[in-house]
Amino acid sequence: MEQELVKSYLQARDPSIMAYNRTDIKEVKVNLGALMASNDTEVEDQNESDEVKCINVYLRVRGDIKENDLYEIDKNSLVCNIPEGSFAFRNVKSGDSMKRNYSFTKIFGPECDQQTIFNYIIKSKLLSFINGRSSTIFTYGASGSGKTFTIVGTPEEPGLIPRALEYLFRSVPKLSHKPYVQLLPNGSTQYFSTNLMEMHEQYKNSIMNATIVDEIRTYKQMQERLSSEPVAKIEDDSYVSVSVWVSFAEIYNEIIYDLLSLPAVRNQPRQRLALGKSQGNTFIKKLTYLNVRNGLEAYQILQYGLHNLNYAATAINSHSSRSHCIFTVTLVQTSKRSDDVYVSNFNFCDLAGSERSKKTMNFGDRLKESNNINTSLLVLGRCMENIRKCQQIKESTVPIPFRECTLPIPFRESKLTQIFQNALLGHENVEMIVNINPSRNMLDETVHVLNFSAIAKTVIVKEELPKPIKKVTRFSILTKSENSPRLKDVVTNKLEMEKLTNECNRAKEEIRRLQTLVNRLNEELSEGRTSDEKSEEIKHLHRAIDTIIDERDNIIKMYEKKMVENENRISAIYEESIARYIEMHRKNKQEAIQRIRAEYEERIAEMEIITISSSDEEDELPKKRNGKSQKELEDRILHYQNLVGEMSDKLRGLTKELKDKEDLLKDKEDLLKDKEDLLEDAKEHFTLMELEIESYRKKYNEEKSEAVLLREQIELLTLELHKRSIGVASEESSDIDDNEFQNHEQETNSNYESSKAFEANKIVSVADLH
Numbered sequence: 130m131e132q133e134l135v136k137s138y139l140q141a142r143d144p145s146i147m148a149y150n151r152t153d154i155k156e157v158k159v160n161l162g163a164l165m166a167s168n169d170t171e172v173e174d175q176n177e178s179d180e181v182k183c184i185n186v187y188l189r190v191r192g193d194i195k196e197n198d199l200y201e202i203d204k205n206s207l208v209c210n211i212p213e214g215s216f217a218f219r220n221v222k223s224g225d226s227m228k229r230n231y232s233f234t235k236i237f238g239p240e241c242d243q244q245t246i247f248n249y250i251i252k253s254k255l256l257s258f259i260n261g262r263s264s265t266i267f268t269y270g271a272s273g274s275g276k277t278f279t280i281v282g283t284p285e286e287p288g289l290i291p292r293a294l295e296y297l298f299r300s301v302p303k304l305s306h307k308p309y310v311q312l313l314p315n316g317s318t319q320y321f322s323t324n325l326m327e328m329h330e331q332y333k334n335s336i337m338n339a340t341i342v343d344e345i346r347t348y349k350q351m352q353e354r355l356s357s358e359p360v361a362k363i364e365d366d367s368y369v370s371v372s373v374w375v376s377f378a379e380i381y382n383e384i385i386y387d388l389l390s391l392p393a394v395r396n397q398p399r400q401r402l403a404l405g406k407s408q409g410n411t412f413i414k415k416l417t418y419l420n421v422r423n424g425l426e427a428y429q430i431l432q433y434g435l436h437n438l439n440y441a442a443t444a445i446n447s448h449s450s451r452s453h454c455i456f457t458v459t460l461v462q463t464s465k466r467s468d469d470v471y472v473s474n475f476n477f478c479d480l481a482g483s484e485r486s487k488k489t490m491n492f493g494d495r496l497k498e499s500n501n502i503n504t505s506l507l508v509l510g511r512c513m514e515n516i517r518k519c520q521q522i523k524e525s526t527v528p529i530p531f532r533e534c535t536l537p538i539p540f541r542e543s544k545l546t547q548i549f550q551n552a553l554l555g556h557e558n559v560e561m562i563v564n565i566n567p568s569r570n571m572l573d574e575t576v577h578v579l580n581f582s583a584i585a586k587t588v589i590v591k592e593e594l595p596k597p598i599k600k601v602t603r604f605s606i607l608t609k610s611e612n613s614p615r616l617k618d619v620v621t622n623k624l625e626m627e628k629l630t631n632e633c634n635r636a637k638e639e640i641r642r643l644q645t646l647v648n649r650l651n652e653e654l655s656e657g658r659t660s661d662e663k664s665e666e667i668k669h670l671h672r673a674i675d676t677i678i679d680e681r682d683n684i685i686k687m688y689e690k691k692m693v694e695n696e697n698r699i700s701a702i703y704e705e706s707i708a709r710y711i712e713m714h715r716k717n718k719q720e721a722i723q724r725i726r727a728e729y730e731e732r733i734a735e736m737e738i739i740t741i742s743s744s745d746e747e748d749e750l751p752k753k754r755n756g757k758s759q760k761e762l763e764d765r766i767l768h769y770q771n772l773v774g775e776m777s778d779k780l781r782g783l784t785k786e787l788k789d790k791e792d793l794l795k796d797k798e799d800l801l802k803d804k805e806d807l808l809e810d811a812k813e814h815f816t817l818m819e820l821e822i823e824s825y826r827k828k829y830n831e832e833k834s835e836a837v838l839l840r841e842q843i844e845l846l847t848l849e850l851h852k853r854s855i856g857v858a859s860e861e862s863s864d865i866d867d868n869e870f871q872n873h874e875q876e877t878n879s880n881y882e883s884s885k886a887f888e889a890n891k892i893v894s895v896a897d898l899h
C-alpha cells in the first residue's frame with residue numbers, strides 16, 4: 130500500500146478531552162508528521178543493544194468492529210483518512226482529503242489474536258523479569274477500545290495477565306512451599322516467620338474462598354488451552370529460594386484503594402491508601418501483597434480484585450472501568466548463600482479510558498470520574514512530553530535522573546504519574562499498548578490517542594541491571610553486626626526444625642497410608658479371606674507401624690533436644706549481648722572521663738606553674754624597681770599581660786575541648802541506646818520464635834496422640850481378627866478343645882490389655898516430659 134506522508138505542523142495534543150478548546154499552548158510547534166513517520170522499521174526490542182531504545186508503543190485495533198474504512202495499516206504505520214468536518218481537525222476544508230500517518234513499534238490488526246500479542250510483547254519481558262528486571266505495561270485508549278480485553282481477556286480468549294501468570298508458573302523452578310522472606314509494600318523484605326506465614330495464609334484463604342467455583346473451572350479450562358503453548362524452562366537452583374507475590378491497586382477519582390482488602394472491610398468506607406517513598410521509589414503504603422504458588426491461586430486473586438473494581442455503564446461501554454488499575458506480579462529471589470534478595474516487578478496497568486463527556490453522556494458522579502480520568506491522562510501526557518524535551522536538551526541517550534531535568538515534570542499532579550515516576554523517567558522497561566476502536570463515531574478520541582502515542586514513543590528508556598537488596602530487618606542487621614556465630618546457629622537450628630517438621634509430615638502421610646490399608650483389610654475380612662493371609666498382613670502392618678512410631682519418637686526426641694538447645698542459646702545470647710554492651714559502654718565512658726581528667730589536671734598544673742612563677746617575679750619587683758628603668762618594667766608588664774592572654778585562650782580551648790568530649794560521650798550514649806533498642810527488637814523476635822516452638826510442640830503432641838489412637842485401633846483389629854480366625858478354625862475342625870479356645874482368648878485379651886497399659890505408660894511419660 131502506498132502511503133502519503135503529509136507535512137503537518139500540528140502540536141501534539143494532550144490526549145484528553147479536557148484539552149479541547151485550549152488555545153494557550155505556547156511551545157514551539159514541531160513537525161508531528163515527520164516525528165510520526167520517523168520510525169518505519171520494525172524495532173527488534175528483543176535484542177539488548179547499546180543503541181538508544183525508546184518506549185515500545187504497540188497499536189491494537191479492536192477486532193470485532195466491522196466498520197473500518199478510516200484506517201489503513203501498512204506494516205508498522207497506520208494511515209488515518211480524516212473525513213470532512215471532523216471535530217479533531219476542524220481546519221479540514223470541504224473537498225480536501227486529509228491523511229495522517231502514525232508509526233508504531235508494531236501494529237496488531239483486527240485479525241490478531243491474544244496469543245500473538247502475548248508472544249510478541251510479553252514473552253521476552255517475562256524472561257528478563259525472571260532475571261530480575263522490572264517491566265511495566267500500560268494499555269491506553271478511549272473508552273470501549275479493548276484495553277481490558279487485551280490485558281485481562283475473557284475465559285475463552287485469555288488476556289495478557291492470565292497468560293503471563295500461567296507462563297511464569299510453568300517456567301520458574303519449583304517454588305518454595307514456605308517463602309524464606311516476606312515482601313513488604315516498599316519493596317524490601319523481612320524474615321517470614323511461621324507465625325507471619327500462618328496469618329498471611331489465613332488472609333489469603335479468606336480471599337480465595339470468596340471466589341466462585343465457576344472461576345476455578347474456567348481457569349482450569351483456560352489452563353488446559355494454554356498448556357499446549359511452549360514455555361522456556363528455567364534451570365532449578367537449589368541455592369535460590371523463589372517466591373511470587375501479587376498485589377492489585379485501583380486509582381479511582383485520584384484516591385488509591387487496595388482491591389485485595391477483605392469483604393468485611395469493604396462494607397465500611399474503603400480504606401484510602403497513601404503513597405510513600407523508599408530509596409527513590411514511590412510505593413503504595415499498606416498495599417496487600419499475597420504469596421501465590423500457582424497460576425490458579427493468582428487467577429483467583431485477580432478475579433477477586435476485578436469484582437472490587439469500579440465499573441459503570443456509559444453510552445460508549447456498558448461495562449466501563451472507571452479507574453486505573455495496577456496488577457503487579459513480584460518475583461522475590463533469595464540467595465541462600467549470600468543473603469542477597471533480588472526483587473523484580475511486572476506491572477500491568479490498565480488505564481481508564483479517555484473520553485468526551487458529551488459522547489459518554491456523563492453527568493453527576495460519572496462526570497466527576499470522567500474529569501479525574503482525563504486529568505490524570507493529561508498529566509501522564511505532559512510528563513512524557515517534558516521528559517522527552519529534557520532528554521533532547523541534554524542530548525541524552527540514557528535516562529536522566531529526575532533532579533537533572535531542566536523542565537518541570539508534573540509527576541506530583543496525579544497519583545498515577547507519581548507511582549510510575551521511575552519507569553516514566555526511563556529507568557525501567559516500559560511498554561505501551563494503544564487500543565483503538567476503528568468505528569467512525571470514535572474518530573476524535575482515536576486521533577487524540579494516536580497523538581499521545583507519538584509522544585510516548587520518543588521517550589528514551591534503558592533497562593537497568595538488577596541490584597540485590599539485603600534483608601533489611603533489624604534482626605538481620607543485628608545478626609550481621611554482631612557477627613555472632615551463635616545467632617547464626619539459632620537460625621540454622623530453626624531450619625533444622627523445619628526439616629524435622631517435614632519428616633513428621635512424611636511419617637503422618639505414611640500412617641494415613643497404613644490406615645487405608647487397615648480399612649481395606651477390614652473390608653476384605655468381612656468378604657472372608659483365609660485367616661493365615663490376614664494375620665500375616667496384620668503382622669506386617671504391626672511391624673510397619675512400630676517402625677513409624679519409633680521414627681516419630683526419635684524425631685520428637687531430637688526436636689525436643691534442639692528446642693532446649695535453642696532456648697538456652699537464645700537466652701545466653703541475649704544476656705551476653707546486653708552484658709557485653711553495658712560493659713563496653715562503661716569501659717568507654719570510664720576511659721573517656723579518665724583521659725579528660727588527666728588532660729585537665731595537666732593543663733591546670735601548667736597554669737599553676739605559670740601563675741606561681743609570675744607571682745614570684747612580681748614579689749621581686751619592688752626590690753629591683755629601683756635598679757631597673759621604667760622601660761624594662763613596662764616590657765615586663767606587657768609580657769605578663771600577653772601571658773595572661775595566652776592562658777585565657779588556653780583555658781577557653783580547654784573548656785571547648787571538654788564540651789566536645791561531653792558531646793562525644795552523649796553520642797556514644799545514644800549509640801548504646803540504639804543498640805539496646807536493637808536488642809529489644811531481637812528479644813521480640815526471639816519471643817516470636819518461642820511462640821512458634823510452642824506451636825510446633827502442640828502439633829507434635831497431637832500427632833503423637835493420633836499415632837497412639839491408631840495403634841489402639843490396630844490392636845482392636847488384631848483382637849477381632851484373632852477372634853474371627855479362632856471362630857473359623859473351630860467351625861473347620863471340631864477336635865479343637867473348648868478349653869483350649871478359652872485359653873487362647875484369655876491369652877489374646879491379656880496381650881491386648883498389657884499393650885494398652887504399655888501405651889498408657891508411654892503417654893504418661895511423654896506428658897511428664899512436657
Ligand SMILES: Nc1ncnc2c1ncn2[C@@H]1O[C@H](COP(=O)(O)OP(=O)(O)OP(=O)(O)O)[C@@H](O)[C@H]1O
Nearest residue numbers: 191192193272273274275276277278446449450482
Ligand atoms: N479484539 C477484540 N475482539 C473481540 N472483542 C473485543 C476486542 N476488543 C474489545 N472487545 C470487546 O469490546 C468491549 C469493550 O472492551 P473493553 O471493556 O476491553 O474496553 P476498555 O477499553 O477497557 O473500556 P473502558 O475504558 O471503558 O473500561 C468488550 O465487550 C470486549 O469484549
